[in-house]
């Protein structure tokens with residue numbers, strides 16, 4: 001294993017829980033607890049991200065060594081690692097939930113890599129911490145595969161995200177009641193090592209604020225600005241205001257990317273919102289197959305559908321409002337925070353318009369183009385149209401003939417396709433008129449659209465197929481899917497099956513259209 005440079009700023013600069021024992025507890029006046037991962041029976045490396053390993057300073061030989069699996073299973077520490085669990089709270093499904101904290105995530109330390117980048121390493125599923133409440137601190141293989149694959153897929157799609165270094169099997173069983181119906185089963189355990197410049201969440205600020213611990217809050221804000229936003233200048237409230245506006249901006253950019261690629265996070269609680277605007281916590285997430293703003297993958301959310309696809313920008317805004325409420329303890333008045341929230345709206349609106357232009361292959365987004373996109377989305381919802389296939393097909397449209405053939409495979413239902421055919425033809429006519437009104441050659445329009453509209457996304461059923469095989473001991477499906485997702489915008493001859501629309505068998509199957517929070 002290599003010698004890596006660790007600079008563990010979080011534990012060095014911030015107050016620790018004085019209690020270092022294992023017990024479950026409320027932790028006041030401290031931002032984390034020191035806790036070691038619990039060793040597992042039989043660590044085995046099941047998959048890794050070669051790009052991330054290289055970037056951190058691990059060679060392929062390092063990755064293949066038994067020590068690598070030991071470290072990333074939590075059985076051994078590398079020199080310089082100082083493990084801890086962070087203390088945070090959060091609003092879950094709209095309600096304040098009090099102290100939550102890393103109940104199964106354990107950070108190992110912060111690496112400074114060869115080019116000076118800071119990367120924190122964090123195991124998910126590494127065993128109990130003082131924040132585990134009534135749960136076991138572990139994660140199952142199925143959810144770990146989903147987290148591992150989606151982290152990397154999102155990165156390759158150009159969506160801000162935490163990354164994944166490794167997926168390690170523990171050789172232990174974990175009991176889960178997947179449907180919360182009193183039928184627990186034993187599943188294989190696994191641990192993902194995720195990687196990000198910072199794992200600070202909105203909830204890390206909300207907790208000290210909820211306890212009126214203004215000094216602890218201030219300490220965390222100062223630390224976060226210094227470590228995670230070093231480009232910001234100024235001091236005091238003016239600096240805090242700038243910082244909050246940055247958080248709003250980054251959050252808006254992240255959600256606009258989700259909307260562009262058809263990603264539904266599924267559980268946008270404030271403890272699952274990263275201060276860096278990175279997608280974090282790949283739990284009951286899902287990818288939109290047939291375009292539907294009302295769809296949520298999370299079975300726990302099926303009644304209220306708070307976290308449905310089309311609602312994500314509003315929820316992000318609401319979450320920023322909770323963060324602003326916490327930060328207000330550091331301000332004399334609320335105007336600077338309101339300015340920040342306005343920055344969210346402006347940034348999101350601009351990013352959404354940019355999505356319209358890029359997804360439709362327009363030179364710019366004019367006001368009427370927003371309506372053009374809206375009309376298309378209404379049509380896609382009504383006619384049950386696959387979002388990913390449709391936009392790729394649209395890039396191939398011949399605007400002289402308006403032959404809808406390239407769009408045909410995007411439809412899930414023949415009857416609905418026929419019913420929607422006249423409306424679609426009319427829309428294509430409007431679209432063609434708009435395209436004639438710009439001086440962009442067809443080949444260039446196509447290239448632009450194909451750079452914004454992925455050919456391959458991590459469709460829920462594809463991940464589930466890889467999981468089914470992995471459960472039988474065959475991990476090649478995970479590696480292959482990871483490889484396909486490395487180049488999501490390119491045609492990959494021979495891999496057309498990975499771009500196919502959701503098959504009928506997957507329509508109502510658990511893991512394919514309905515995802516459990518139980519992980």
Ligand SMILES: Nc1ncnc2c1ncn2[C@@H]1O[C@H](COP(=O)(O)OP(=O)(O)OP(=O)(O)O)[C@@H](O)[C@H]1O
Pocket residue numbers: 100101102103104105124131132133135136137138139267271272280281282283519
């Ligand atoms: N098996 C578990 N053992 C202990 N704590 C858990 C477990 N599952 C979830 N938690 C805790 O419950 C809270 C909310 O869970 P949530 O599902 O949002 O997070 P998560 O999937 O564990 O992880 P993360 O947000 O770190 O990706 C968090 O405090 C989390 O640490």
Ligand SMILES: [Mg+2]
Pocket residue numbers: 271272281
């Ligand atoms: Mg979480």
